[in-house]
Amino acid sequence: DIQMTQSPPSLSASVGDRITITCQASQDIRNRLNWYQQKPGKAPKPLIYDASKLEAGVPSRFSGSGSGTHFAFTISSLQPEDIATYYCHQYENFPRTYGQGTRLEIK
Amino acid sequence: EVQLVESGGGLVKPGGSLRLSCAASGIAFTDAWMSWVRQAPGKGLEWVGRIESETDGGTTVYAAPVKGRFTVSRDDSKNTLFLEMNSLSTEDTAMYYCTTLSYWGQGTLVTVSS
Numbered sequence: 001d002i003q004m005t006q007s008p009p010s011l012s013a014s015v016g017d018r019i020t021i022t023c024q025a026s027q028d029i030r031n032r033l034n035w036y037q038q039k040p041g042k043a044p045k046p047l048i049y050d051a052s053k054l055e056a057g058v059p060s061r062f063s064g065s066g067s068g069t070h071f072a073f074t075i076s077s078l079q080p081e082d083i084a085t086y087y088c089h090q091y092e093n094f095p096r097t098y099g100q101g102t103r104l105e106i107k
Numbered sequence: 108e109v110q111l112v113e114s115g116g117g118l119v120k121p122g123g124s125l126r127l128s129c130a131a132s133g134i135a136f137t138d139a140w141m142s143w144v145r146q147a148p149g150k151g152l153e154w155v156g157r158i159e160s161e162t163d164g165g166t167t168v169y170a171a172p173v174k175g176r177f178t179v180s181r182d183d184s185k186n187t188l189f190l191e192m193n194s195l196s197t198e199d200t201a202m203y204y205c206t207t208l209s210y211w212g213q214g215t216l217v218t219v220s221s
Contacts, residue, residue: 034208036152038152042213043204043211043212043213043214044144044152044204044211045211046208046209046211049208049209055209087151087152089152091208094157094168095154095168095170095171096142096154096157097154098151098152098153098154099151100151101151101152
């Protein structure tokens with residue numbers, strides 16, 4: 001199975017800050033990576049697919065980068081509504097696997 | 108508007124069975140590869156299984172913890188995805204989501220408890 005190591009597990013930042021979450025795959029997954037946002041009590045919301053492509057309707061302050069085994073997810077200017085848990089997800093191989101999640105809080 | 112609506116969750120005893128449904132609208136369901144993903148209370152996301160479109164062969168793939176106990180199927184005439192769950196244990200307690208990866212339902216809660 002491909003292990004997805006996501007860091008940090010939690011992050012506290014101020015409104016307007018630039019934040020970055022990283023995800024490392026245990027083997028090459030090319031660009032077959034999603035990033036999801038999940039708010040409490042809600043289903044995950046896809047933000048990024050193919051490592052760097054923005055889903056329709058997602059604000060441009062969200063971005064993704066990377067390929068192979070190292071990936072990053074960035075919010076360029078943190079907004080209060082971005083408080084959530086974020087997950088990376090690989091869909092290169094079965095079983096599909098997820099990172100452990102990053103809980104983002106406002107300072 | 109795309110909608111995926113799960114149903115069929117509930118309380119079941121260990122060793123019991125349950126069948127979840129996911130009604131899809133607003134998507135070309137017959138062409139969609141569909142997955143089930145679950146999330147235990149307070150935990151992260153766990154992929155459960157996937158079914159290809161019938162056009163592409165309808166092949167199913169499962170996560171190791173559910174293989175042999177869970178079955179993913181689909182009824183394209185009703186735009187509905189199913190998850191048949193047998194030999195349930197307390198470790199299967201979770202919110203179950205159906206998803207195309209780009210679209211997700213709101214989930215249905217399965218609680219396995221005596």
